[in-house]
Amino acid sequence: MKNVSKALTIAGSDSGGGAGIQADLKTFQELNVYGMSVLTAVTAQNTLGVQAVYPMTPEAVRRQIDSIAQDMGTDALKTGMLFSAEIIAAVAEKIRQYQWEKVVVDPVMVAKGGETLLEREAVDSLKNDLLPLACLVTPNIPEAEVLTEMSIQTMEDKKAACQKLHRLGPKWVLIKGGHDRGDDQATDILFDGKEFFTFQSKRIPTKNTHGTGCTFSAAITAELAKGAEVPDAVSAAKKFIAAAIENGIKIGKGHGPTNHWAHRLKGDESN
Ligand SMILES: Nc1ncnc2c1ncn2[C@@H]1O[C@H](COP(=O)(O)OP(=O)(O)OP(=O)(O)O)[C@@H](O)[C@H]1O
Numbered sequence: 151m152k153n154v155s156k157a158l159t160i161a162g163s164d165s166g167g168g169a170g171i172q173a174d175l176k177t178f179q180e181l182n183v184y185g186m187s188v189l190t191a192v193t194a195q196n197t198l199g200v201q202a203v204y205p206m207t208p209e210a211v212r213r214q215i216d217s218i219a220q221d222m223g224t225d226a227l228k229t230g231m232l233f234s235a236e237i238i239a240a241v242a243e244k245i246r247q248y249q250w251e252k253v254v255v256d257p258v259m260v261a262k263g264g265e266t267l268l269e270r271e272a273v274d275s276l277k278n279d280l281l282p283l284a285c286l287v288t289p290n291i292p293e294a295e296v297l298t299e300m301s302i303q304t305m306e307d308k309k310a311a312c313q314k315l316h317r318l319g320p321k322w323v324l325i326k327g328g329h330d331r332g333d334d335q336a337t338d339i340l341f342d343g344k345e346f347f348t349f350q351s352k353r354i355p356t357k358n359t360h361g362t363g364c365t366f367s368a369a370i371t372a373e374l375a376k377g378a379e380v381p382d383a384v385s386a387a388k389k390f391i392a393a394a395i396e397n398g399i400k401i402g403k404g405h406g407p408t409n410h411w412a413h414r415l416k417g418d419e420s421n
């Protein structure tokens with residue numbers, strides 16, 4: 151019998167398998183962590199977009215969390231698509247009840263095609279109920295703009311947004327640079343209330359980026375589950391996502407998914 155680190159994702163299902171729960175579980179598996187899942191919503195989704203959303207009841211979310219907590223427990227968890235204020239309240243209540251601390255909040259708001267994955271009126275619950283419980287929050291630039299109500303154009307803006315987000319309660323803030331158009335680097339900034347850390351990789355020109363945010367936050371969560379400190383977890387996850395994007399998969403007619411097993415490929419096998 152072997153002891154293994156465990157990670158939990160509380161997120162929506164992507165029937166196309168590139169984002170959401172599916173991306174998270176694939177990532178946990180690749181990083182040698184036992185993956186568990188709590189479904190918040192089922193989406194009918196493919197590489198072209200989200201065709202329908204069917205949220206779970208808050209009670210169904212609570213019961214799934216109880217089942218995991220009362221038997222296996224978890225070493226770290228992430229949240230993804232939470233959809234409504236009621237589901238956020240249920241998740242926050244359970245995180246408090248089980249005193250979970252390694253909590254990564256990926257504040258998913260819209261899908262690539264613009265479809266709503268978080269109701270507009272749930273943004274305040276995300277800020278007030280969930281962010282104070284987060285070890286790390288990982289917004290992309292548009293999400294950071296909604297959460298801080300400021301426009302983010304420059305590096306100085308990114309740093310000011312980190313400071314503003316940190317005041318909402320998370321221990322660490324990571325603003326991702328995937329949406330930084332016109333920059334040849336994908337630069338993410340991490341902040342702990344005192345110090346800024348920068349993580350950079352070459353921007354890969356590709357349309358196969360479906361699920362990058364989910365995969366990245368799942369990789370961070372897996373590293374935290376194994377005992378890494380936050381900056382080391384982000385650094386390892388950045389390498390994982392860069393390889394996954396570089397070797398993105400040509401599947402479907404729209405934005406193809408990232409390649410979760412790319413970290414296993416050698417240079418000559420990558421194409
Ligand atoms: N084209 C790219 N080349 C290299 N790295 C990228 C690229 N796009 C995103 N990244 C990196 O991938 C991670 C996820 O960032 P991103 O800002 O895209 O998240 P997201 O917007 O939540 O994801 P999505 O775009 O799938 O919604 C970050 O580390 C970011 O720097």
Ligand SMILES: Cc1ncc(COP(=O)(O)O)c(N)n1
Nearest residue numbers: 162163169170361362363364
């Ligand atoms: C169920 C679900 N959750 C999240 C996303 C966002 O995906 P991304 O990781 O590309 O931001 C998605 N498209 N579907």
